[in-house]
Amino acid sequence: MASADLTSEREYVAALYARLDELRDDAREQLEAVRRTNQGGTHQNRSERDAFARIYEDRVSQLTEIDERLAFGRLELEPVGDDPTLRYIGRIGLRDENLQPILLDWRVPQARAFYQATAATPLGARARRHITSKGREVVRVDDEIFDAAMLEGDTSNLQGEAALLATLTAQRTGRMGDIVATIQAEQDRIIRSDLRGVLVVQGGPGTGKTAVALHRAAYLLYSYRDRLATSGVLIVGPSRSFLQYIEAVLPSLGETGVVLSSVGQLYPGLDTATDDDQDVAVLKGSLEMAALLARAVKSRQVVPREPQTVEINGEYLVVEPQLIQNAMHRAWETRKPHNVARATFNKAAINALSKQLAAQLRDHGNTIEDSDQAWLREDIRTADDVKVALNTAWIPLTPQKLLQDLYARPQWLASLTPDWTPEKRALLRRDRDAAFTVSDVPLLDEAAELLGSAGGGGDAEKRERKQQRKRDIENAEQSIRNMGVEGLVDAESLADGFEAAVERGSTADLAAADRTWAYGHIVVDEAQELSPMQWRILIRRNPQKSFTIVGDVAQASAAAASSSWADALQPLFADSWRLEELTVNYRTPAQIAETAESMAIAHGLSITRSRSVRSSEWPVAVVESTDVLAATADAVESDRAIDALGTIAVIASESLVESITARLTETFGSDVGRGAAGLNRAVAVLTPQESKGLEFDAAIVVEPQLIVDEIGRGAAALYVAMTRPTQRLHLVTTGPLPVGI
Ligand SMILES: Nc1ncnc2c1ncn2[C@@H]1O[C@H](COP(=O)(O)OP(=O)(O)OP(=O)(O)O)[C@@H](O)[C@H]1O
Secondary structure, three states: OOHHHHHHHHHHHHHHHHHHHHHHHHHHHHHHHHHHOOOOOOHHHHHHHHHHHHHHHHHHHHHHHOOOOOEEEEEEEEEEOOEEEEEEEEOOOEEOOOOOEEEEEOOOHHHHHHHHOOOOOOOOEEEEEEEEEEOOEEEEEEEEEOOOOOOOOOOOOOOOHHHHHHHHHOOOOOOOOOOHHHOOHHHHHHHOOOOOOEEEEEEOOOOOHHHHHHHHHHHHHHHOHHHHHHHOEEEEEOOHHHHHHHOOHHHHOOOOOEEEEEHHHOOOOOOOOOOOOHHHHHHHHOOHHHHHHHHHHHOOEOOOOOOEEEEEOOEEEEEOHHHHHHHHHHHHHOOOOHHHHHHHHHHHHHHHHHHHHHHHHHHOOOOOOHHHHHHHHHHHHHOHHHHHHHHHHEOOOOHHHHHHHHHHOHHHHHHHOOOOOHHHHHHHOOOOOOOOOHHHHHHHHHHHHHHOOOOOOHHHHHHHHHHHHHHHHHHHHHHHHHHOOEOOEOHHHHHHHOHHHHHHOOHHHHHHHOOOOOOOEEEEOOHHHOOHHHHHHHHHHOOOOOEEEEEOHHHOOOOOOOOOHHHHHHHHHOOOEEEEEEOEEOOOOHHHHHHHHHHHHHOOOOOOOOEEOOOOOOOOEEEEOOOHHHHHHHHHHHHHHHOOOOOEEEEOOHHHHHHHHHHHHHHHHHHEEEHHHHHHOOEEEEOHHHHOOOOEEEEEEEOHHHHHHHOOOHHHHHHHHHOOEEEEEEEEEOOOOOOOO
16 A cells, blocks of 8 residues: 555545535534524424424434544546546545535445446446545555556455455444445345345355345435335344344434334334244244134124114114124125224114114104104114124224133134144133233234224324325425525425424334334345244235345244245245345354354255355364353353453353353353343343344353254254354353264
C-alpha cells in the first residue's frame, strides 16, 4: 500500500465527514426552524409541524449514528478521457452542494460491482479498494486489480481478503454486527435477488445465512420503499436469545421499520419460550391439528335433538330443531368464520321465531300487524330463554377457550378423534390453566382464523385502518408541497409522524399487534425448524408469498422440523421457490468445521459441506474426566487463560444446564449467565436449541454423547453446538465421544 494512496484516501474521507457534519448541521437548523414556525396555528398545523420536527430529528440521529465506517470502499471504473472514474461506497449516500454524488449507498445498483466484480467478470471496474478506518481516520487501504494491464498476480477469490479476515478473527461481542464492508459475491447476489416469490438460502453453519438475510431485508426496504414502508417486513427467528443477538444489525444499517419476532411471539398478546415435550410438539405441529380444530369449531354448532320450549314475555314458544338447522344453513352459506357467521345464525333464528310468535299470538286472538314484527324481534332477542337456546346451538368462542377445552375435556376430544389411539389423545391432555407453549402459538392462530372476531368487525376495522393510512399519506403529500420541501422528505415518513398516526403507532407497531396484518415481505431464519402448522401462520401473514427463507436442513433439531426443503415447501409453494446455496464458512476455523462435519456424516446427517476461510491455532480440545462439573469449570478456566476477554458458550443438554450454571456461578460469579441472560456475560450456559444461530469466541460442549442420546435428532443438535465457536472448541466428556469425532 503506497503511502500516497493512504494520504489521498484520508483526504477524500475527511471531505466526506466534513459534508456529513454540514448536512447534520443543516438538519439541526431545519429542526430549529420547524420548531419555531406555527407556534400556535390549527391542530392540523401543529400535527404537521411535529411530524416534520420528528423527521429532522430522525435525520440528525441517522447522520450521527452513521459516523462509524461512513465509507468503506472505492471502485475504479474504466477512465473517461485521462482521469480515472472513482466511485466511493458507504453506509449511506451523500451528495455535495452541487448535488453531485460523492458517496454511494451500498444498496444502489451502481454499487453492485463493488461486491461482485472479479478479474473474470469485472463489471466495468478496473480495481476495487477496501478502506479500513478507526473512528474517522483511514488506517489502511487494500486493493484488488481486475484490469489485466494493472494486474500483479492476485489470485484470491475472496473479495477484500485482508479486510474480511480482519473482521472474521475479531473478538465477538455477543451481538451480531453488519457486514456491509465485506459482503462476498455469492452473498451479494442473494441480497439483491428480486423481491418477488420465495427465495430459499441453504448453507452450512457459519456461511453467513443470517447476515445475508438481514442485509437482504435492509436492501429490500431501501429498494422497494414504496411497497414495503406501509406493509412492513417481518423477521422471524427461532428464539428470544437469537433476536437479541441480531437486533442491532438493521438499525446500524439505518432501518428500523421491521418487526422481529420469535416463533413463540407470533400470536399477538402471547410471548412464550417454553415448548412441549417432543412427541407433543410433533403432534401439535402436524397438519392433523388444522383439521382437528376445524372439526372442534364445527362441533360447537349443535342442532338440538329435541324441541325446546322458551318463554317470551309470558308466551311459550316451541323451538323445533329444524328451525335451528335452517338458521345454521343460512350462516354456513356466508362461509364466514364461526363468530362472524354467528350473527347471521342469530338473525335468521330470531326472524323465524318472530314469525312463529306472531302466528301464535294471532291464533290466541291478538291482532298483530306487520309493523309489530320489529318489537317482536326485540322481545325475542332479549328473552333469556332464547339467548340460552341460541348460545347452546352456536356459542361465541375465543381461540384460547377452544384450545383449553380441547386439552382439558378428554371426552370431547375423543368424540372429535375417533381414529386416534387413547395414547395419542393423552398427548394433548392438559389442565385448563396450563400456560400456552410455543407449539400452541400456531394452533391459537389457526383457531382465531376459524373463529374470526366476535364483534364481526375485523375486516371493517382493517379496511378503516388502511383508508386512514391512505388519507394520512395524502395529507402528508399536501404538506410537503405547502412547505416547498419536495424531494427532501417522503410522504410515508411524514405520515408516520402525524400526531394521530403516532398514537396509532408506526407500521411496525401496527403490524406486530395485528394478527391479520399482511406483511410485504417475510424473512425466516433457521427456517428448517418450522413445523407445518408454524408455516401456516407465516403464509397467512403474507398471502402474496414474498419470502426469504434461510436455514440448514442438516441442523434441523426441533422434533417437528422437516429434513428437506422440498418436504417443507412443496405443500406451501408447489414448485415456485428458488434455491441458492452458500458454500463458504466465515465463522468456524477449518479444524473445528472438519470435526463437526465428520461427526455429522458418521450419524447420517446430509450436510452441505462448506469451505472454511481460515483455520485457528487451537486444535479441538478433548477433556476426559469422571467429574463433569469440575471438568467444565476447568475448561472455562483454561479458555479464559488463553483469552481473558473472549465470549464463551457452555453448551449442554437440558438435564445438565442448571447444575452447570450453579457450579460455574460458584467459581465465576456474575460473569456467568443462563440462556438469553448469558449473552451479555462472558460465559453463557445454553442448551443446543438456545445456541442456534449464535456464535462465540469459544464453545465448551459438555457430554456430547448425552446430547446425541437425550434429544431426538440429537446428532443435529450436537452439530449445531460444535459449530458455534469462531476460535476454540472444547469437548468435555465422562465417556466415549460420539462416533465420527
Ligand atoms: N461477508 C462477510 N464479511 C464479514 N463477516 C461475515 C461475512 N459473512 C458472514 N460473516 C460472519 O460470519 C459469521 C457467521 O455468519 P452467520 O451467523 O450469518 O452464519 P449462518 O449461516 O447463519 O450460521 P448458522 O447456520 O450457524 O446459524 C458471522 O459472524 C458473520 O458476521
